[in-house]
Amino acid sequence: MPEKPVLHHCVGTCSTVARIVLEEAQVDYELQRLTLGPDGITERDYAQIHPFSRVPALTQPDGEVLTELAAILAHVVLGHTTLELPAPMRAREIEWHSGLFSYVHTPFRRFFRPQRCFPQPAPTAVLQSFREHARQQFHRGLTYFGHRIAGPYALGERFSTVDPYLYVMCHWGRATEFDFDEHPALRAHATRVEERAAVRSCLEDDGISTLWS
């Protein structure tokens, strides 16, 4: 059994969101770095931890494994004086998490690895148009959430678990050539999130550059 919680993590993926929130909450945790290859996570024995071989997962000191980003985040902030939102805002937080996953994260997955959405190798032209469609869906989702930023943070005055999720989606927006100049609210939000010490330290440790450096 681990002495500390262990975050199972791949650089550049949505597990970065969990990492940022663990750092924000000042949790003493260990990191297990995994590698994401073209066909998924390359460490085969990881399927014993996460049945679908996805990150993030959080192994707790009692051996229990928590999967699903939103659940991990809810667990980490539970009872935390600054990160746990007041009850009336929690439904909004869930709304954002579910929406970001469905309308932003999932289209990006199709854009990033379109071939994994087909049971057999698909012709290049099919893959290209599938990918372009996914890119447009991703942009539509990111634009929608950009318009919903209450400011200064996504849900208003308070930083919440939604902010690093939206921020990581903005990183992915670099790969899809999302035009941030046309979306100043998203740019300002990402810049604000990036100023936080916890975010900087995760980026540095993972060797990821800041968004507009």
Ligand SMILES: N[C@@H](CCC(=O)N[C@@H](CS)C(=O)NCC(=O)O)C(=O)O
């Ligand atoms: N519903 C899961 C999705 C997790 C997920 O898809 N994670 C990606 C990284 S962003 C992953 O592990 N990909 C590995 C793969 O595609 O095989 C959650 O919210 O935690």
